Amino acid sequence: MSLIEISVHFSTAMLSLTVVFAFIRLVRGPSLPDRVIALDLMTTVGIGIIAVYAISTDKPVFLDVAVILALVSFLGTIAFAYYLQKVTDIADLKGD
Amino acid sequence: MFQEAVCAIFLIVGSTFIFIAGLGMLRMPDLFMRMSASTKASTLGVGFLLTALAFKFTQLDIVSRAVAVIVFVILTAPVAAHMIGRAAYIAGVPLWYRSVIDELCGQYDRCDHRLGSIDIRTQDDERAEGDA
Numbered sequence: 001m002s003l004i005e006i007s008v009h010f011s012t013a014m015l016s017l018t019v020v021f022a023f024i025r026l027v028r029g030p031s032l033p034d035r036v037i038a039l040d041l042m043t044t045v046g047i048g049i050i051a052v053y054a055i056s057t058d059k060p061v062f063l064d065v066a067v068i069l070a071l072v073s074f075l076g077t078i079a080f081a082y083y084l085q086k087v088t089d090i091a092d093l094k095g096d
Numbered sequence: 097m098f099q100e101a102v103c104a105i106f107l108i109v110g111s112t113f114i115f116i117a118g119l120g121m122l123r124m125p126d127l128f129m130r131m132s133a134s135t136k137a138s139t140l141g142v143g144f145l146l147t148a149l150a151f152k153f154t155q156l157d158i159v160s161r162a163v164a165v166i167v168f169v170i171l172t173a174p175v176a177a178h179m180i181g182r183a184a185y186i187a188g189v190p191l192w193y194r195s196v197i198d199e200l201c202g203q204y205d206r207c208d209h210r211l212g213s214i215d216i217r218t219q220d221d222e223r224a225e226g227d228a
Contacts, residue, residue: 004152007104011111011145018118025121025130033184037131040176041121044138047165048114051145052107060153063161066146070165074172081179088187 008056015052018045036080043073103151110144113137126192127184135177142169 019042026038047066054062120133143166150162191198204211 003100003104004107007107011107014111014115018114021118021122022134031127031184031187031189033180033187033189034127034130036180037127037134037177038121040180041117041134041138044142044169044173045114045118047169048110048142048145051142051149051162052111055103055107055149055152060149060155060158063149063158063165067161067165067168070168070172074168074176077176078179081176081183084180084183084187088183 004055008052011052012049012056015045015049033084036077036084039080040073040077043069043076047073099151099154103148106144106148106151110141110148113141113144117141126195127189128181128191131177131181135173139169139173142166 022038022041022045026035026042029035029038047069050062050066050069054060054066114137117134117137120137121130124130124133146162146166150159153159185200186204
């Protein structure tokens with residue numbers, strides 16, 4: 001077992017645990033923004049998992065997937081923030 | 097051999113930072129602390145993991161793509177976190193019950209949500225200043 005294999009195993013375990021933690025927050029999260037930041041963390045961890053997978057399989061092609069995932073996750077978070085703001089505005093209008 | 101060692105060290109450090117981010121996401125008591133922990137630590141961790149990838153494949157195209165992803169993540173993660181935090185604060189997500197101070201309280205316009213340094217002193221404060 002080489003040095004890189006050991007560290008790939010270690011980091012795969014760490015990243016999987018992080019996805020589990022974020023998923024617990026996604027299920028439990030008391031408010032909608034909690035769930036949004038849990039999803040955001042999961043996509044960020046996804047970029048890391050893709051990098052680790054590219055190292056372990058020795059195929060650097062997967063880096064293109066990481067580029068696209070970074071772009072899409074940013075757009076998704078911005079869209080969620082916009083939606084949250086719209087919901088608040090509508091609730092304010094109804095409250096008044 | 098040197099490349100392998102550096103790659104392994106960056107992998108371990110990066111995944112540890114991401115694990116800390118996940119731990120903060122699970123254990124912190126309110127939304128804003130969770131966001132602070134997860135955004136900062138996970139950005140740093142992903143940066144380390146992509147650096148490990150750049151050390152493993154030392155071709156120019158792979159390294160430049162890895163650097164591009166790192167720069168993009170470092171640029172966009174704070175923007176996304178700020179937008180979510182702002183929307184959540186305006187929506188009235190509560191702070192932790194043991195929070196000491198809310199510096200932003202009363203600084204957002206209630207109608208158009210614009211941030212301004214409005215003077216939020218109460219009448220009691222002005223009266224106290226008048227006495228002194």
